[in-house]
Amino acid sequence: MTVESQRLLVFVGSYAEAGDNGVYVYAFDEATGTLTLTDEFAGLKNPTxxxxxxxxxxxxxxxxxxxxxxxxxxxxxxFSIDAAGGSIQLMNREITVDSTTCHIQRYENGRFLTVTSYHGGMIGLMSITEEGAVGSLLDVRQHEGSSQHPDRQDRPHPHSSFYSPDGRYLLVSDLGLDRIVTYALDELNSKLVHQSEVALHPGAGPRHLSFHPNGKLVYVINEVDSTITSFTYDKESGQLVTQETVSTLPPDFKDENSCAEIKVSADGKYLYGSNRGHDSIVVFAIHEQSGMLVLVQHISVEGGHPRHFAITPNGDFLLAANRDTDNIVTFKIDKASGKLEHTGISTTVSKPVCVVPVYLTT
Incomplete structure (x- = not known):
């Protein structure tokens, strides 16, 4: 009987022309935090x-x-993934919605994908075939409206879609509307059904969100005004109720900034968010009873424009993807304090904008 082992691979998406490499695969050394390139793929324009x-x-x-x-x-x-070889093989590619997209999410049962179109103001529900290939477009939800910022919020700009932990609901952060729109997933009819929505403060610009592991709290990072808003979440109704909003910036920082990514640690004790302009990761402790946020740290990302970051599955490292300085920087996480420490490791990657570390069985 063969013994299965696990390997930690890191998948990276970037801004790239179709003729250039844009998707990368790295092996991650959990002892040192080093990334080693194992494969790359050209042929997709802006596989972000x-x-x-x-x-x-x-x-x-x-x-x-x-x-x-x-x-x-x-x-x-x-793509199919060869975990042992750290390589990927294209299976298929399909047109999704009638505008460019900025985000993709998968329903955990493996039957659906959702794509989010910032410029088109819409969400698309796609099927996944039995073989795992991208299937057909099943449903489109078009958003309508605007909010207060004259340039950023003159029309809908949904930026992401995230399924609730039980998969019943899809939460869509619309930067242009200052709203989080919740859809119920009607699996039988392959449709997204409007369930509810919650308004944020005007000019917030919600971008991405992260569920707390207890399933009762949701944290949303607001791109436009550099804040994080926390909500309680009712898993039965999918309803969000606003709790508080905090700044992601030091009080003395007055230059331009916009936020991007947000993650709650697997143990539910800490929250991390990225600042573009201040070029930092902000760290908050999460109060165990109330879920309120207490500032722990701001730390430089050792680069420019951290459009995305990810925490390794074991919670030991954070990888910051700095688009404008063409690097992914490795930070060590102190699990007791939540604080980040720069490891000195920086990996050169052209315009990285998404980084996904995953354990795979070889």
């Missing part, structure tokens, strides 16, 4: 966001293409 199905060893990637009329549209590609 990724999702990995670790059980089935599948990688899903968004990209841009044009339709028969020459219009820019969204595309999604599926």
């Amino acid at each position: 966001f990724l999702n990995v199905d670790a059980k089935r060893k599948l990688l899903y990637v968004i990209s841009e293409t044009v339709n028969q009329a020459g219009q820019k549209v969204g595309e999604a590609a599926a």
